[in-house]
Amino acid sequence: MTGWFHRAWDSDVGHSFRTSPVAMVAGFVAFICVFCAIFANLVAPHNPFDLATLELGDAMLPPAWIQGGSTKYMLGTDDQGRDILSALMFGGRISLLVGMASVMLSVMLGVTLGLLAGFVGGRTDAVIMRICDVMLSFPAILVALLIAGVGRALFPNANDSLAFVVLIIAISLTGWVQYARTVRGSTLVERNKEYVLAARVIGVKPLRIMTGHVLPNILGPVMVLATIQVATAIITEATLSFLGVGAPANSPSLGTLIQVGNKFLFSGNWWITVFPGSMLVAIALSVNLLGDWLRDAINPRLR
Numbered sequence: 271m272t273g274w275f276h277r278a279w280d281s282d283v284g285h286s287f288r289t290s291p292v293a294m295v296a297g298f299v300a301f302i303c304v305f306c307a308i309f310a311n312l313v314a315p316h317n318p319f320d321l322a323t324l325e326l327g328d329a330m331l332p333p334a335w336i337q338g339g340s341t342k343y344m345l346g347t348d349d350q351g352r353d354i355l356s357a358l359m360f361g362g363r364i365s366l367l368v369g370m371a372s373v374m375l376s377v378m379l380g381v382t383l384g385l386l387a388g389f390v391g392g393r394t395d396a397v398i399m400r401i402c403d404v405m406l407s408f409p410a411i412l413v414a415l416l417i418a419g420v421g422r423a424l425f426p427n428a429n430d431s432l433a434f435v436v437l438i439i440a441i442s443l444t445g446w447v448q449y450a451r452t453v454r455g456s457t458l459v460e461r462n463k464e465y466v467l468a469a470r471v472i473g474v475k476p477l478r479i480m481t482g483h484v485l486p487n488i489l490g491p492v493m494v495l496a497t498i499q500v501a502t503a504i505i506t507e508a509t510l511s512f513l514g515v516g517a518p519a520n521s522p523s524l525g526t527l528i529q530v531g532n533k534f535l536f537s538g539n540w541w542i543t544v545f546p547g548s549m550l551v552a553i554a555l556s557v558n559l560l561g562d563w564l565r566d567a568i569n570p571r572l573r
Contacts (some may be wrong), residue, residue, distance in 0.1 A: 286567040296559035303553050307366050310359035315344075318352035318360060319521070325351045330534075333541055346541040348530060354541060357527055358549050364523035365550070368434065369504035372441035376503075377496050379442065380449025381485075387450065388457025389480050399454070402447045410444035411509055417443055418515040437517065441506050445499055452495055456488035490568050498561035501554040508550055524550045 287293050306313055317323060328351040332339045339346060345354040387398040405413070421436030460466060461484065469479050504524075511517045511525030512532075522530070524546045531543025 287563070290563055292559055293563035296556040296563070299552055299556040300560060303362060303549065303556070304366060306359045307362035310356070310363050314353075314356040314359045315342075316353040316356040318357040327351070330539055332539075345545050346539075348527075348542045349534065349539075354545050357522070358524070358546060361522055361524045361527050361546065362549060362553070364517050364521055365504050365507055365525070365553070368437055368441070368507045368517070368523065369500050372438045372445065372503045372507070373496055373499050375438060375442035376445035376499065377449055377492065380446035381453050381492060383446070384450035384453025385457055385480050385485060385488075388454040389461055389476065389484065395454070398450065402450055405444070405447045411506065413444045414440040414506060414510055415513070415515060418510055434517070434521075437507065437510065440510070441503050444506070445503060448495060448499070449492060452491050453488055456491060457484055460484045460487055494561055494565040494568065497564055498558055501557040501561070504550070504557075505554055 287297070311317075328340070328343065328347050329349050331343050331347045333346045334341045334344045336346075343353045343355070345358070347353055348357070383398050387395040417440035418436060421440065466479060466483060469483055474483075507517070507523060508525030508528065511523045512529040514529070517523040517526055527546035528543050528550070531539070531541075531546060535543050
């Protein structure tokens with residue numbers, strides 16, 4: 271493990287990361303957000319979703335540095351007495367989980383269909399690309415709203431796990447198109463190269479050529495796109511949760527926290543919505559900056 275890390279750190283990509291202040295800062299911010307989200311149970315000062323520990327008398331407390339605040343709640347509390355700092359950590363976990371899971375599902379679906387369309391061609395290519403065109407003709411958020419709404423209508427008494435599955439599928443079915451079109455374009459170029467023609471001549475099966483020869487050579491653009499799409503998926507999840515069709519109310523994400531705080535924004539309790547919104551921006555911006563750096567780092571022409 272240590273040897274692998276040293277090789278990666280000393281590689282061209284590692285050198286590019288070390289010499290890019292923007293990438294270093296973005297990576298640090300993303301690491302802090304992900305670390306706090308994953309280990310929220312350990313680093314959070316309170317469990318904001320444990321009803322037995324909530325104190326309604328501490329509701330609407332401002333941040334600690336404002337008059338009336340308490341060092342017990344560094345970023346203040348909401349209308350139920352929940353610690354905002356702890357809620358950010360637990361809410362960030364939900365947003366990151368849904369965002370990463372939906373991107374993984376989108377990558378698997380998009381890469382599979384794009385590889386098939388580009389390598390096989392003909393009617394298969396035409397059908398898949400027409401489906402992509404249809405999907406792109408609708409705003410992604412509306413498609414996600416439709417799928418999430420249909421899922422909730424079909425399973426009105428669904429538990430939290432099923433609700434998260436519906437949410438992940440709703441986001442994934444709006445994000446796979448970009449991967450399919452990117453992979454198809456790269457596959458059209460790779461399938462006419464000498465190593466693919468040689469594999470065909472010696473009798474290698476098409477599936478083996480696609481997965482063992484073509485796929486490894488087109489993963490670069492997919493990695494860059496997936497990195498950027500994580501931020502998009504997190505924002506989409508926050509939007510759906512803000513509209514009330516995202517994460518369950520008893521497992522709120524950053525979007526749910528922003529929606530709750532929005533009710534009190536103009537009453538002077540700005541911290542309830544500003545801090546969740548700031549964390550959402552920090553996550554999305556840091557991931558986007560890392561995606562931009564990765565695009566330049568793995569493309570020699572952009573160095």
